[in-house]
Structures are given as structure tokens and as C-alpha cells.
Amino acid sequence: MTVKLGVPSKGRLMEKTFDWFGRRGIGLRRTGSEREYAASVEGIDGLDLVLLSAGEIPRELSAGRIHLGVTGNDLVQEKLANWEQQARVLTGLGFGEANLIIAVPNAWVDVNTLEDLDAVSRAFRAVHGHRLRIATKYHRLVREFLRDQGVADYQLVDSQGATEGTVKNETAEAVADITSTGETLRANHLKILDDGLILRSQATLFKSRTAPLAGDERETMTALIDRLEIDREPL
Numbered sequence: 001m002t003v004k005l006g007v008p009s010k011g012r013l014m015e016k017t018f019d020w021f022g023r024r025g026i027g028l029r030r031t032g033s034e035r036e037y038a039a040s041v042e043g044i045d046g047l048d049l050v051l052l053s054a055g056e057i058p059r060e061l062s063a064g065r066i067h068l069g070v071t072g073n074d075l076v077q078e079k080l081a082n083w084e085q086q087a088r089v090l091t092g093l094g095f096g097e098a099n100l101i102i103a104v105p106n107a108w109v110d111v112n113t114l115e116d117l118d119a120v121s122r123a124f125r126a127v128h129g130h131r132l133r134i135a136t137k138y139h140r141l142v143r144e145f146l147r148d149q150g151v152a153d154y155q156l157v158d159s160q161g162a163t164e165g166t167v168k169n170e171t172a173e174a175v176a177d178i179t180s181t182g183e184t185l186r187a188n189h190l191k192i193l194d195d196g197l198i199l200r201s202q203a204t205l206f207k208s209r210t211a212p213l214a215g216d217e218r219e220t221m222t223a224l225i226d227r228l229e230i231d232r233e234p235l
């Protein structure tokens with residue numbers, strides 16, 4: 001049997017993950033046609049590469065269908081309740097860095113903090129008859145953060161992409177989304193609240209706590225961890 005490593009199947013995360021492993025002597029490659037999700041591994045025996053959507057890697061780790069997985073820690077913390085019981089961080093990979101933040105329209109000149117947002121959201125409901133809407137795909141993380149910060153009079157609206165456009169489209173008043181350069185926020189006339197940082201994220205190598213390792217798989221895992229120069233202790 002083999003140790004299964006889940007890696008994002010496309011885009012920047014895939015390429016940078018392949019580079020990161022390549023620098024450590026482990027060649028990960030997509031094979032076959034451009035559209036075929038087949039892959040190969042060179043430089044270590046007993047390791048299988050599984051190409052997956054970045055957003056599905058948390059679930060596969062939690063279900064024990066992959067032993068190792070690379071994805072953003074934002075996605076693991078969002079998608080898995082009590083994530084630490086299901087996966088453990090082996091190491092951050094130093095790319096895919098982004099912040100999950102709360103942003104409001106630039107035009108809201110008096111709203112710069114969560115306290116201001118709280119005040120506005122109370123007034124908003126009285127005037128508009130519905131709660132202030134925050135567009136996001138990070139439902140769990142945003143709810144937990146706002147609960148801890150004492151902001152209650154809002155509703156989340158689901159947005160799986162182009163989230164910053166929801167304010168212009170009038171389907172939300174505020175957004176909670178990932179930002180890295182800040183360009184998308186600027187282009188959409190949004191500003192981050194001064195205390196609106198929910199989470200810092202980066203591409204991270206996780207190990208499943210639920211995927212069992214047979215004897216030869218354990219040897220492969222040990223060899224891999226040594227090669228990656230990760231502290232063996234957390235195994």
C-alpha cells in the first residue's frame with residue numbers, strides 16, 4: 001500500500017507545491033493530457049500523488065482517504081469543525097499567503113472598527129427591515145470571529161467567488177474574504193476594518209489524524225518526513 005499525498009490540482013498552489021517538493025528531491029508531476037488528472041512521483045518509493053480541489057483536501061484528510069495534504073490553513077479551519085482533532089500541521093510552506101478580513105465600503109467614512117460595524121448593523125436593521133449582509137464563503141470562521149468580538153446583528157450571505165462584487169451588486173453591505181495584494185478590495189472601493197483581520201493563511205502541509213498507516217506506509221512516511229526535514233516528533 002502507498003502513502004497518499006493530496007495536492008491542489010491546478011493553479012499557483014499546485015505549481016508552487018510541486019516546486020517546494022522538487023527542491024527537497026521529490027519530483028511531483030501531472031502526467032497525461034492537459035485535462036487528465038493523472039500524476040506521478042519520483043525520488044521516493046511508496047508515495048502516491050492525488051490531485052484534488054484545494055477546497056476538498058480538508059474533507060479528504062478528515063475522512064482519512066489521504067494521509068497528507070497541502071492546502072491553505074484557512075480552508076482546513078473553515079471546513080473542519082474541531083480541525084485539530086482531524087489533522088495536524090507538519091509545516092507551513094511559505095507561499096499562498098493571504099489574510100481573511102472584513103471589509104466595508106470606502107464611503108462609510110465613520111465605520112473603521114468592529115465597534116463601528118456593530119453600531120451600524122443595529123441601526124441598519126431598524127431602517128432597512130433586514131440585517132446587514134456580509135458576503136463570504138468562510139461561514140464558520142466569520143461567525144466565530146464576530147461572536148467572539150460581540151457583533152451580532154448581521155446575516156451572512158453565501159458567496160463562492162467574486163465576493164468583492166456583491167457590494168456593488170447590492171446583494172451585501174460588507175464582505176469577509178481573502179486578500180493578498182489588496183488590489184481586488186481597492187478596485188471595488190472597499191476598506192479593511194482596522195481590527196478586521198480574522199485569520200492569516202498560507203499553504204500548509206497537513207497530516208491526517210484519521211488515516212491509518214500500515215507497516216510499509218509508516219516506513220514511507222518516516223522517509224518522507226526525514227527528506228522534507230520536518231521535525232519527526234509530531235508523527
Ligand SMILES: Nc1ncnc2c1ncn2[C@@H]1O[C@H](COP(=O)(O)OP(=O)(O)OP(=O)(O)O)[C@@H](O)[C@H]1O
Binds near residue numbers: 011096
Ligand atoms: N489572492 C490570493 N493570494 C494568495 N492566496 C490566495 C489568494 N486567493 C486565495 N488564496 C488561497 O488559495 C487557497 C485556495 O483558494 P480557493 O479556495 O479560492 O481555491 P481555488 O483556486 O478556487 O480552487 P478550487 O475551487 O479548486 O478549490 C486558499 O487557501 C486561499 O487562502
Ligand SMILES: O=P(O)(O)OC[C@H]1O[C@H](OP(=O)(O)OP(=O)(O)O)[C@H](O)[C@@H]1O
Binds near residue numbers: 162163179180182185
Ligand atoms: O488581494 P488580491 O491580491 O486582489 O486577491 C484577492 C482575491 O483573490 C481571491 O480570489 P480568486 O482570484 O481566487 O477568485 P474568486 O473570486 O473566484 O475567489 C480572493 O477571493 C480575492 O477576490
